[in-house]
Amino acid sequence: MELLVSGPANASRSRWLLAHAATVFAFLYFPIAVLILYSFNGQGVGGFPPHNLTLDWYRMLFGDGAIWDSVFNSLQVAFAAMAISLMFGVPAALALDRAQFTGKAVFRRLVLLPLILPGIITGLSLAMLFKLTNVKTSLLTIILGHGTALISVATTEVFAGLQKLDRAQEEASLDLGANYWQTFWRVTMPNLKLSIIGAALLIFTLSMDEIAVSFFLIGRDNTLPLEIWGRLRRGITPEINAVSTIIFVFSLVTIVVWYRLRVRAEGSAEVGTELIDSTAYVAN
Amino acid sequence: MFSRAYKTAVTVPPLVWVAVFLLVPYLLMFGYSFWSVSPAQTIVHTWNLENYKELLQKPVYWQTLLRSMWIAARVMLFSLLLGYPLAYFLSFYAGKRKDLLYQMVIIPLWVSYLVRAYAWKTILGADGVLNTSLQYAHLINHPLDFLLYSPFAVVLTLTHIYTPFAFLPIYAALEHIPRNLVEASHDLGATPAQTFWKVIFPLSIPGVLAGATFAFVLSLGDFLAPLLLGGPSGIMISNIVVSLFGAAYNWPLGAAISLGMLVLVVSLLFFSERLEKKWSFS
Secondary structure: OOHHOOHHHHHHHHHHHHHHHHHHHHHHHHHHHHHHHHOOOOOOOOOOOOEEEEOHHHHHHHHHHHHHHHHHHHHHHHHHHHHHHHHHHHHHHHHHHHHHOOHHHHHHHHHHHHOOHHHHHHHHHEEEEHOOOOOOOOHHHHHHHHHHHHHHHHHHHHHHHHHHHHHHHHHHHHOOOHHHHHHHHHHHHHHHHHHHHHHHHHHHHHHHHHOOHHHHHOOOOOHHHHHHHHHHHHOOOOHHHHHHHHHHHHHHHHHHHHHHHHHHHHHHOOOOOHHHOOOHHHOO | OOOHHHHHHHHHHHHHHEEEEEHHHHHHHHOOOEEEEOOOOEEEEOOOOOHHHHHHHHHHHHHHHHHHHHHHHHHHHHHHHHHHHHHHHHHOOHHHHHHHHHHHHHHHHHHHHHHHHHHHHHHHOOOOOHHHHHHHHHOOOOOOOOOOOHHHHHHHHHHHHHHHHHHHHHHHHHHHOOOOHHHHHHHOOOOOHHHHHHHHHHHHHHHHHHHHHHHHHHOOOOOHHHHHOHHHHHOOHHHHHHHHHHOOOOOOHHHHHHHHHHHHHHHHHHHHHHHHHHHHOO
16 A cells, blocks of 8 residues: 555645644544533533533432433343344344245344334334333333334344354254254354344443433333433533543443453454444345 | 255244334334324214325415424535535544554444434534634623524534434445545546546445435434424424324324335335345446
8 A cells, every 4th residue: 555655746735635634533532521521520511621520420420319220221121122132133143144934034124123113103103002002111111112122233243243153153053963053052153142242332332322212101210311401401410520430430341341352362343343234235 | 055944033023023013013003194183083984085185285284394394404414525525534543543443433423323323412502612612712792692592503513413324335435446546546646636537436436325324314204303393394204193192182194104105215215225135336
């Protein structure tokens, strides 16, 4: 690629591109920086320059029962949704990869639809189902909603993993006398380990942040995003900055750990690119 | 090589689950859109076209839909303008720092979407970070009030959120361009600009289309940013569905609007997919 960066015309071009890239990164990180900075600001979320740096908002946050209840609810929802999505999403990927059945094309599109469809459509339609069957909305209905919508994530990630899998290994296992069940657990699953962990992390994160579907299926107990949402409508408080900062740090640690894990195994870590590629499946 | 039992075991459970929790609800929504609400706020299960008539007759729905599409179109344009050169820089000029920079584009995606919209609210408000710092620098005397509660705030926030989504498929497309094509173009005497416009850009068009579709479709259906930052002039179509679900308690009309959005989104995906196929050279 030396060809591309030599010569005066190219030098000015790459300088221009560098400046543009720096601007985009500044744009992407500016709100996150403001969010974190003002979580320590004694004067609240506005005002420049920030002064009276304090940990008061964090102290307030740790004493705030409603927030912690909602965090606990969200964790429950995220783990349960993860279980449902994987339980049905992994077999769905296997089915799309190796079985032929009527309606397969429709099935594939239907599974992936919640990825790209506005969340409110999935939320409203599920609310109608629960209304008609007299199921009271609660954390359980949110779990069913997230679990169903996020099957798409599990299916895409695992389907991408299956494309890289060497079928000969499974064939050898079957030839050597292992049954399907043994082959599945001892050959197929270990090969899909990274895809499944990646899917699980994505599902977990997306569920923790989900608001459109939850909005229609909420009962008495709030999830964290809905709790934050409720408070925002009453006015803004740096407590929200504090809880967001904590979540950001957690996500960052998760990404770094995941990145290390995947780089060690494969030498590259393009988390989520399968999702991007998957829109193709929805349409064609 | 897989037995019938194996295939049944992996096919039937997801098929049943998806039928019950996705297909039936979507069909139910279709049904709801032909029902109505009585004055006593119960759902009347008689089939009629009233909801669709209302959608066609009352201009507020068309206006809101058009405004949503206009907002989404601007978000799409700005996301591409920010995302494309960034992807090009990463793919062709970033060298060893490529992987790190790629991760840095992804990281904001892991920050809660609600929280990022909220962060913009604290930046754009009358005593927000932007106004107070401009006043601090004596550049303005009074807070700029067009910043928050306007379509501008919605477009800015959604652009911030969807730029990484526009970036990803473009970057993937650029990474897949065989580098020897670029070198051949140079060797044959093309200027860098010619190489870009005649070789690199055409090959990246499927990625651009995918990125554009993402930014447009995802921002079209958004309801949080308009509610949080849009004010009365920034209301989008999803906000109408949400208010019909809640306070107005008119689920049938909400279902009709949702169905319209569903048809719009699916046809957009369909056309963008056709276009991507047309432009892919493989």
